[in-house]
Amino acid sequence: MTKTFAHRMGQGSHGDVYRGNLRDARQITVKVLKNCKGGDKDFVKEVESIGAISHNNVAPLLGFCLQGPTRALIYEYMPNGSLESYALSSDDSVEENYSLWLYWEKLFDIAVGVARGLDYLHGDDGANGMNISIKPRNILLDHELCPKISDVGVANLCETSTRGARERDGYDAPEVVSRRFGPVTSKSDVYSYGVMVLEMVRAKRHVKVGADTTSKYFAQWLYEHLDEFCNSVSDVNGDTRELVRKMIIVGLWCSQTAPASRPSMSGVVEMLEGSSAELELPRRIP
Numbered sequence: 001m002t003k004t005f006a007h008r009m010g011q012g013s014h015g016d017v018y019r020g021n022l023r024d025a026r027q028i029t030v031k032v033l034k035n036c037k038g039g040d041k042d043f044v045k046e047v048e049s050i051g052a053i054s055h056n057n058v059a060p061l062l063g064f065c066l067q068g069p070t071r072a073l074i075y076e077y078m079p080n081g082s083l084e085s086y087a088l089s090s091d092d093s094v095e096e097n098y099s100l101w102l103y104w105e106k107l108f109d110i111a112v113g114v115a116r117g118l119d120y121l122h123g124d125d126g127a128n129g130m131n132i133s134i135k136p137r138n139i140l141l142d143h144e145l146c147p148k149i150s151d152v153g154v155a156n157l158c159e160t161s162t163r164g165a166r167e168r169d170g171y172d173a174p175e176v177v178s179r180r181f182g183p184v185t186s187k188s189d190v191y192s193y194g195v196m197v198l199e200m201v202r203a204k205r206h207v208k209v210g211a212d213t214t215s216k217y218f219a220q221w222l223y224e225h226l227d228e229f230c231n232s233v234s235d236v237n238g239d240t241r242e243l244v245r246k247m248i249i250v251g252l253w254c255s256q257t258a259p260a261s262r263p264s265m266s267g268v269v270e271m272l273e274g275s276s277a278e279l280e281l282p283r284r285i286p
Contacts, residue, residue, distance in 0.1 A: 014151070014158045019077060027077035028062060031151075035159040036071050043071060043157060050153040057117030059140055059148040073154070079143050083110065083200075084136035104233070106145060107204060108243040111197050111250075112272050113147040114139055118193060119265040121152065122186045134192035135171040136199065171195050174257055187259035190268065194254025197247055198222070219255065222248050223285040245276045253282050 007019040015033040022028055036043065043066060050073075051061045065072040114134070121132055133151055140148045173191035175181035202218045222229060226248060230241045250271050256262050261282065263271065271279060 012151070014154050015072075027079075029075045029077050030065075030072050031075065031154070032070065032072045033154070033158060036157055037159045038157075040066060046153065046156050047073070053121070053152060055117055055120040057113045057147055057149060058121065058152060059150040071157070075150070076142075078140035078148060080141035080145055082137045083139035083141065083147065083196075104204065104240050104244055107200050108247060108272075110139070110141075110145065110147045111200065111247055112269070114149060114193065114196075115265060115268045115272055117147070117149045118189055119269050121149070122189070122265050132189050134189050134196060135169065136196055139196075173259070175259060181257070182259055185259060186265070187262045190254045190262045190265060191256075191259075193265070193268070194251045194256075194262070197251035198255065201244070201247055201251065219252065220285050223252060223281065226281065242276045246272055246279060249276070249279045249281060252285065256282060256284075 009017045009019050009029065011017070012031075014035075015031050018030045018032065020028050020030050038046075044064075047061070047064045051064075054060070059075050059078070061073060062076060063074040065074065118132070118134065132149065132153075133155065134149070138150050140150050142148060171192045173181075173184070173188040175184055176188055198219055201222070226245065229248070230245050233241060233244055250268055253271070254262055254268060
């Protein structure tokens with residue numbers, strides 16, 4: 001299936017990822033897990049929960065492998081890689097290859113797709129117990145650049161190492177890093193989503209901000225210069241500027257420090273699908 005694991009695609013916090021082919025020639029991605037916890041029955045139960053997920057914006061689980069100590073998950077292969085390599089890369093070759101796709105409308109569609117997927121995963125009550133890690137490298141893109149949230153529930157299968165705990169990044173909500181900000185809830189995913197959307201805007205920007213452009217300071221600059229930024233976006237019409245404005249305002253709302261100040265993902269979908277004229281900036285920057 002993977003030809004003795006000869007085609008490794010990458011390495012994540014929960015295992016190595018390989019490319020392979022099924023007997024019907026379909027390409028697949030195989031994630032060989034490490035540091036799995038629980039027995040075989042626990043593993044199968046968790047995998048059944050993951051396999052029951054069905055949404056256009058969530059990477060579908062095709063199957064699993066449980067053979068001796070080896071435990072692996074099998075997914076559909078996504079030819080366009082991740083959002084990280086597509087929209088956030090500084091590699092000139094990547095930008096050249098996707099130059100026809102790097103436009104605001106497509107980035108907006110990706111943002112909406114991820115929001116819909118997260119809204120589905122959170123369920124009606126806003127929390128279904130499924131472990132989700134929202135960051136650009138976990139957003140996969142199919143042949144039509146439709147976003148698929150990957151690695152859903154994988155963390156429930158693996159032990160949390162001290163090394164993994166140290167590998168925090170800017171997409172983690174404050175309460176994930178320190179419990180003094182409150183418990184980890186579905187609003188933690190909302191925060192990660194907001195940071196990701198602002199990163200998409202930052203990577204795509206067509207205006208010089210004249211200040212520190214790291215995520216934190218760029219968010220502050222956007223908050224203070226929203227109209228200037230939207231009016232300075234080049235080669236777009238008024239409708240596109242409305243999409244850009246919505247992405248920024250939604251990103252600022254979602255990345256608020258206090259969980260209670262963040263919208264639910266169903267609220268985020270409504271904000272993105274509604275008119276930007278109805279959206280107001282939060283009272284304070286994230």
